[in-house]
Amino acid sequence: MRRFLTQRLVALLPTLLGISVIVFVVIHLIPGDTISAMIGTQYKLTEAQAVALRAYYGLDKPLVEQYFRWIAAAVQGNLGLSVRSGQPVLAEIARSFPLTLELTLLSVLIALLVGVPIGILSAVKRDTLVDLLARLFALTGMALPNFWLGTLIILVLSVVFGILPNSGDFVSFTGDPLRNLSQMIFPAITLGFAFAASVMRTTRSAMLEVLRQDYVRTARGKGLAENTVIIRHALSNALIPVITLVGVEFGYLLGGAVIVENVFSLPGIGRLILNGIYQRDYAVVQGSILFVALNFVVINLLVDVVYALVDPRIRYE
């Protein structure tokens, strides 16, 4: 196990390095730069002014040198300063990420709470009306893009019920848990809906598979109550693919949070990245995406470790 962990951790480095190159290149490939995004169409700088401003933001160096300066500092935990706020990028991420993480965790929770029971029900009542409805739910969930669902939810809430998920007075969970949850619940449903659908499908097919196994038949044969059979014997084994799914999807949910945050005007890391792109605030965009990617690979690693804990058959050498 230890050897496996060491190997995987070492393998993270080239992955992250690759990501850093891609992110750096892509953001610099977009036409326009910090200076033109800042000045807009209102003024025209003189050549000397432009040179001075470029030097002030460190944009006067060749791209390759800029990259190495950035990555060398990043390795030491310094992701640079935001052009806009003058604050360290790490501080900006620390300010924004808790919301994104909360949104993602809440949506996973919602997806599990909705997807697993429906999946079980759908498997147990296979080919009945219940199963049909559940599968319809799954199809709908997978087909709906979350930006559209989010807009629809806002529309229905504000037009029909006259309430609004967010009026700019966002409070953190530690500040006021109830207010915070009331602000987060709709974005979390939006983000979790499609995921609930895939959880449901995975649970259903895993359950169907498990219910055919001999040990389930044995359990039934022993005269155990059907609920005990399903929950204790079948479900605990059917959940392994669901855990895999959660691990794999978690990173994508972080990415999806970018969109949902913007639809619901939530000041998370998605808004940070988007505004960073608009303003060509390179350090913010590079730092934030690198951070999201780091989360992604670390979660993948954790999932692999969790396998070993959940499934006694899996052992890493």
Next chain:
Amino acid sequence: MQTKSSVVLAVLLVLAFVITSCVAPVAPQVVEKTVVVEKEKTVVIEKEKTVVVEKEKTVQVVVTATPEPTSAPKAGGTLIVARAADAKGLDPHKQTAFSSFRLLELIYEPLLALDQDLKVVPNLAESWAWSDEGKTLTVKLRPNVKFHNGDVLTAEDVKFTFERILDENTAAAARSSFTGIDAIEAPDATTVVFKLKGANVALLAAMTNPNSGIVSKKVVSAEDPAKVTIGTGPFKLVKWDVDRTTTLAANKDYWLPGVPAVDGLEIRIIPDEASILAGLRAGTIDWALINDPKVAIRASGAQKLTIFRTGALAYHVLQLNSTREPFTNQAVRQAIACAVDRQEVLDTASLGEGQVTAPATAPFYRADLNDLFCYQKDVEKAKKLLADAGVTLPLKFKVMAAADEPPTAVAEAQNIQAQLKEIGIEFEIETLELGVYVDRWLKSDFDAVVALNGGNPDPDIMFFRYWHSTGNLNKVAAWNDPEIDKLLEEGKITLDPEQRKAIYNTVQQKLAEAAPWVWLYVGYEYRIMQPYVKGFTPMPNGSLVYLRDVWLDK
């Protein structure tokens, strides 16, 4: 291996999501009738002062069920303000975005200010005088102005500020407005003398710009104003939580007694203006800045909200690049100018919320539209122009538009597209992200573009940079006409307002006829507030400085 590729995929997905999520959700269109009550409101900041530039009333006030304040102003309370976009930075000399101005003008103050009629009035300077045939400007400062750190404002700070702006290393946005300054002297603590290279009437208007905000010599010599924010304005910056909340506290030492009336401002950033309106309706927001006419129109139908509607100085325009085919041919440009019904563009893209405008947008200098070439749609004339010039259709060109700035740009381009079909001209619309758009706009890398360009109360500042062959944005306008050059040079040094007006009238007629651009319309800006918010004065240049007078009647 699979992990790696999935990670790369994830990053690309994030990027793709980010890019696709730029598409804003469509707001429901509930069109209601607005009752427009036009009022004239004159706010005199300083009674004894003479003014150089005279202008007409411009502010239109739409009031929905708000009685005039009868009780005396009450002090105290925090005003909850909402707006869609946050400032892009804090250095007053480097920022050019309107969203930055709206914050910085509360914290920093320029020497002079504009009143509601766009007249230049005293601000930090209590008086000014021209001498030496307009080549020397002597400014007398108010003696009782203090910076937020308690230091008294002196002539040295003013000298330092303008020298900072003029220093190319600062990369100050307003530098080009002040390059006519030869030397700045500070003979005593409250007197500043500007020695000019030549007469320049527009200097006063330039000194009202938020980009000319006076900074403290002591503070800015030691700290970067992008991080340390010390001004003389009515409000002090307490906390800038970027894209969330900006907290401002009243400056208790402000030079106007009893101002500001409120204890502070809490500015919330809510990117979706429909959400801001919902917040106003729910009563969680006191005061809001709205740009989208669709939202503003819905607000006027709502319960007792007070709405101020102000004509903007920024203008929507179809820029034709006259260095590129087919616009090198004047007949093509003129035909397009004749074939476009400007009111229809305004009605379609902005629901009629605005006014068709001449090249100058400040009402005093705006030419009479009837005197301008083809301001009435004339399809026959357009066709004749094309036929006489032997233009062979179809023409091939693209019209560039930014996706979100202004939000109406694409709709304007589409309407123009439909109108030009009537004379057989067809084109392709290129929708670009703002950063890409700005980049290409500055390089003049376009055939034609639907733009929203900033206006100015002074026509010299507005025209010289584009239309004079040495103007710093002349490359974008791609124009060189010695006659226009001569007129613009004359306008710069003419002191008499009526004479200046005549000069710029001629400039506008010539520009409209040569049709390098097709000027379309100016929109409105909206300030929406609860009925208990009293004392606010809207400004045609969008300034929020009069939030200092606001008080809460509750």
